Each structure stands twice: as structure tokens, then as C-alpha cells.
Amino acid sequence: MKIAKNTVASFHYTLTNDAGEVIDSSDGREPLAYIHGEGQIVPGLENALEGREKGDKLNVDVAPAEGYGVKHDELVQVVPREAFQGVEDLQAGMQFQGRNDHGAINVTITKIEGDQVTVDGNHPLAGETLHFAVEIADVREPTAEELSHGHVHGVGGHHH
Structure with a gap:
């Protein structure tokens, strides 16, 4: 089965920055599971996974516009x-x-x-090119409940 809209894809990944430093990884954990086409992972990675299948390995470079966005100077204040x-002990x-003006915002x-x-x-990764090393662990049909809830249940997904 190939990754397509409304399939559940699970993958292992290592995310690095331009300097090759590991930012995040699924190493030692369950693979990340998501419903394809629902915007649950960054668009550049989701687009690159389209049409892939279990066992595929790929490297994906995601530009800021397709990742966590470009850095906006007006958001620094x-x-x-x-x-x-x-808060007694403020730290960087x-x-x-x-x-x-647009509602809630997370700040660092x-x-x-x-x-x-x-x-x-x-976002802490805004303006960064994201480098993913990916291995597709599984591709399957979602359950009706997963589709109605809009997220994956069970291993690697959401648990109620």
C-alpha cells in the first residue's frame, strides 16, 4: 500500500539542522504515526512521503516555507x-x-x-531548513474512529 490521502503512515526519522546536529529522532521510540493529508506533519515532509510504501528510506530537505515557516522579526519583542x-527565576x-492581536501565541x-x-x-525552528532521514515503517487504512477523530489511535499515535 502506498501513502496517499487518508492513509495512516508510520515512520522512523532523524531530524538534523544545517550543521548536522540532531534536533529530534524516533530512535529508541515507536515510529511516528499520522493520517496523511490532514496537515499533522510539516507540509514539505508530507509531500515527500506521498506515494511511498513500507520499507522505503529517503532523505528529505524541507525549506522553511514548507517547514515551520520563515522567521518574522516582528514576533521578537x-x-x-x-x-x-x-515567575521568580526567569531564564533564556x-x-x-x-x-x-491574533490570539494566543507561544513565546520563548x-x-x-x-x-x-x-x-x-x-517557532523555534522557523527559518531553518529541516533535514529528515526517514524510513517508512507501515502504511495502512485508518479505522473509521481514527478518521472521525482526525488522528491515529494505538501504537505511535494517540491513546484515549
Whole structure:
């Protein structure tokens, strides 16, 4: 069976950056399972997996526009430390949920200088080319329940 819209695909992967550093991997874990065509993985990788089948191995380079997006400078802001009331020990790398004109936004603290805290609302991998080494572990039909819920159940997927 080939990966196509509304099939359940499971795959092992290693994700690296341009420097070859491992960002994420399924090594030692169950393969990642998703319903193809539902936008559950980055578009560039999903497009590259279309038509593949169990046992296929491939390397996929995903440009920022097809991954986690381009970096938007306007999402980097300096805010006063008092915006983080109740948090005693602020550190770079901490993540918080905030709000902007478009609703909820996740931000990461990138720098702290005195009472000024720099936060970045871009995804941590925005602007990065993603390099995936992939091995397709399985391709199958989804269950009716998986389709109605919009996600995979069981091993490598969602458990209720």
C-alpha cells in the first residue's frame, strides 16, 4: 500500500539542522504515526512521503516555507520583566503562552538584560531548513474512529 490521502503512515526519522546536529529522532521510540493529508506533519515532509510504501528510506530537505515557516522579526519583542509576575527565576529558553492581536501565541525567552526580557513568538525552528532521514515503517487504512477523530489511535499515535 502506498501513502496517499487518508492513509495512516508510520515512520522512523532523524531530524538534523544545517550543521548536522540532531534536533529530534524516533530512535529508541515507536515510529511516528499520522493520517496523511490532514496537515499533522510539516507540509514539505508530507509531500515527500506521498506515494511511498513500507520499507522505503529517503532523505528529505524541507525549506522553511514548507517547514515551520520563515522567521518574522516582528514576533521578537522586548517586554518588561514585570510581565512575568509570579515567575521568580526567569531564564533564556523558557517558554510561555501570551496573547497578541491574533490570539494566543507561544513565546520563548531569548535574552534577559536587567528588567528587559526579549521574547520570540516564532517557532523555534522557523527559518531553518529541516533535514529528515526517514524510513517508512507501515502504511495502512485508518479505522473509521481514527478518521472521525482526525488522528491515529494505538501504537505511535494517540491513546484515549
